[in-house]
Amino acid sequence: MSFRATVLTLFPQMFPGHLGHSLAGRAIERGDVSIDAVQIRDFATDRHRSVDDTPAGGGAGMVLRADVLAAAIDHATPDDDPRPRLLLSPRGTPLTQKRVRQLSTGSGILLVCGRFEGVDQRVIDSRRLEEVSIGDYLLSGGEPAALVLLDAIIRLLPGVMGNAESGGEESFENGLLEYPHYTRPALFEDKPIPEILTSGDHQAVRRWRHEQSLALTRARRPDLLDRKP
Ligand code: SAH
Numbered sequence: 001m002s003f004r005a006t007v008l009t010l011f012p013q014m015f016p017g018h019l020g021h022s023l024a025g026r027a028i029e030r031g032d033v034s035i036d037a038v039q040i041r042d043f044a045t046d047r048h049r050s051v052d053d054t055p056a057g058g059g060a061g062m063v064l065r066a067d068v069l070a071a072a073i074d075h076a077t078p079d080d081d082p083r084p085r086l087l088l089s090p091r092g093t094p095l096t097q098k099r100v101r102q103l104s105t106g107s108g109i110l111l112v113c114g115r116f117e118g119v120d121q122r123v124i125d126s127r128r129l130e131e132v133s134i135g136d137y138l139l140s141g142g143e144p145a146a147l148v149l150l151d152a153i154i155r156l157l158p159g160v161m162g163n164a165e166s167g168g169e170e171s172f173e174n175g176l177l178e179y180p181h182y183t184r185p186a187l188f189e190d191k192p193i194p195e196i197l198t199s200g201d202h203q204a205v206r207r208w209r210h211e212q213s214l215a216l217t218r219a220r221r222p223d224l225l226d227r228k229p
Contacts, residue, residue: 003157004083004108005035006076007146008069010051010115012037014143023161024154033154040064043071052116059117066120069112073127077110085110085129087119088142088149092131095149097172099132103149104156111149113142169209175224179212 007015015037016028027033041051045068052062077085086109093099103109112119112129124131134145155161171178182193196208217224 001107002031003033003104003106003153005033005111005150005153006083006108007035007037007111007113007143007150008040008072008076009037009113009143009146010040011113011141011143012039015147017143017147019147019150019154024151027154027157027160030159032157032159035150038072038076040069040072043068043075045071055117061117063117064115064119064123066123066126069119069123070127073110073112073123073129081110082106083108083110085112085127086132086149087112087114087124087129088134088145089114089118089131090133090136090138092133094136095132095134095152097152100149100152101156104153109150109153111142111146113146115141172224175227176213177216177221177224179209179216 009015016024016035019025019035020028024033028035041049044051050065051068052064055061055063073085077083083106084103088111123129132145132149134148139145169178182197186193186198194208196204199205
């Protein structure tokens, strides 16, 4: 079964972007993933093909029109389309690895990329868009956020990452940040690799890594420890 992403955007040329390369690029080539970028402007109805207008109530900037965006959404997702509909938005629920994993088990996703000041609230309500944020900072448009979300999903799809094992231990997967990594050379600018990692004692290595994970998480992201079930 392939994962089908439809992205509504004013900049379809930004897709598949970096996802056309490396692991995701190969998944697209194999047909395991499709990313279909739909131009919102194609659904504009006036002579100037306008997609935005000034905010009701005044203020700076422009707002994406409800009618144009709704027409694009309705075209891209028939009523019986089971795919979740997400709007990339700084006001949304912060994206987590848990949500990414959930999304990766579905048949696909519809992503709406905002621009300008955002989109008319009525289309968010009527088309039941789930608002998702990729972090507490502002982007100028939803496209990079959509690429981030798709990247996170695609790497979890079956057959995309070579080493299936590297799933469970990675950052966030077990509620912790990952331990530090080392590789050759054995000596780098007078610094050796921590001895335990070259000791051959697998149990000791596992213990050391877990301790490192915990210490890092405590120091950098104590909020993750609070969140653990
Ligand atoms: N005026 C809005 C910001 C609009 S930014 C506000 O203050 O909330 C323009 C578009 O960029 C948004 O509609 C959204 O699609 C995207 N965007 C900006 N920051 C984002 C973030 N942190 N996560 C996801 N999308 C974001």
